[in-house]
Amino acid sequence: MSYLLIGNISALICDECIEPLAHARIRIYLPVSPRPAHELQAGLFSTLRVVGEKEYTRKEERLLASTTMDERGNFSLSWEQVHLFTEPLEIDIELARVPGQRNPAGPARRYHLALQVPAWKRARDKYVAAFAYVVPSENWAEMRADFGAGVVTGAVRHYETYSAMPGLRVEAYNALTDRIVGWGNTNEHGRYKLFFNIASGGPAQAFPEIYFKVYSNDQLVWSEDKDMAFQPERQRMAPCSRMNLFVKPASEARKAPRYFGDWLNDLMHTTKTKMLYKDLHVTA
Structure with missing residues (x-):
């Protein structure tokens, strides 16, 4: 049998x-x-x-x-x-x-x-x-x-709406050297997974301090301050770790709020009006 x-x-x-x-x-x-x-x-x-x-x-x-x-x-x-x-x-x-x-x-x-x-x-x-x-x-x-191989998994979401952000490239950098240590792409649910080397047979301390950048094709979408790599929640990380990223796209960050633009226009208009009024009524 x-x-x-x-x-x-x-x-x-x-x-x-x-x-x-x-x-x-x-x-x-x-x-x-x-x-x-x-x-x-x-x-x-x-x-x-x-x-x-x-x-x-x-x-x-x-x-x-x-x-x-x-x-x-x-x-x-x-x-x-x-x-x-x-x-x-x-x-x-x-x-x-x-x-x-x-x-x-x-x-x-x-x-x-x-x-x-x-x-x-x-x-x-x-x-x-x-x-x-x-x-x-x-x-x-x-x-x-044991194999000196680390992995980070997580999701990339919009900082305000929390909606998934698919089709992006997530890159992790060593904060001490500014060298890229691994990268991965987000799927349709905004989830990513990236691999990198750690010290062979090393403990959790061998996991490098990392910060992230997010790209759309070759265009930088978002980058966090590398000081984030030294925050307490990033210390003594395990060789398998989860990091969810809440991204504020650079295009949105560059946009000035509408109320600021309206205030600036009003200020310029008021200033011009005062200058014109001054020119017309100055006497010796």
């Missing part, structure tokens, strides 16, 4: 944005020891942890199947088994890099995800089950830090 396991693995950024674990490798093992039935029925998702080299080597004899996920984090695994398969599956992933990583790839890193008995369904000559997992945001931030 053959078994087919299909599914998807992705990760959560700041509890609001999901990205797939593109081209990661998923590995399925038989567990080393039995688990209580009540745990296996619901599936056991322990805290995601790193799998060291020694543990990885010891587990090789229990390897059931492995494959590489596609660019959307989808996978399909199959194997043969002579009896009804009721054993739990131990599920690990192996990453050579993370989405958007710009620094050179280093050694692959392995993480344990879960221990679970899939809900197998009979389909002609095989059993089929599905498995989906979303890496929690706090774990994903730590994993990205």
Whole structure:
């Protein structure tokens, strides 16, 4: 009898944005020891942890199947088994890099995800089950830090109406060097995502102090003061961070309020009238 396991693995950024674990490798093992039935029925998702080299080597004899996920984090695994398969599956992933990583790839890193008995369904000559997992945001931030790869996500909205601003380019700059560290485009909902490097294996402090500029094509729409990068809310940021930008377009900033223009016209008119009156009535 053959078994087919299909599914998807992705990760959560700041509890609001999901990205797939593109081209990661998923590995399925038989567990080393039995688990209580009540745990296996619901599936056991322990805290995601790193799998060291020694543990990885010891587990090789229990390897059931492995494959590489596609660019959307989808996978399909199959194997043969002579009896009804009721054993739990131990599920690990192996990453050579993370989405958007710009620094050179280093050694692959392995993480344990879960221990679970899939809900197998009979389909002609095989059993089929599905498995989906979303890496929690706090774990994903730590994993990205392991690879020295940061990500910022958020939305660009009009400062006054709060309406989404699509089709713009968001650029992030290092406040200490004024060099661009990453960029991304806003979608139809005004949402953007940009990637950049951080110190490899660095903590939250390795995240650079950044400020933003927003462009429409090559035209600067909005730029914030780089002193914003040193505000308390921008300090000790995580490798996965959310920053919503409320933009006042430069074209609107340049427009003088109507009442100011009316006042200026009245002042000029009054001044001219007084000057004319003075010219006409000056006596020796």
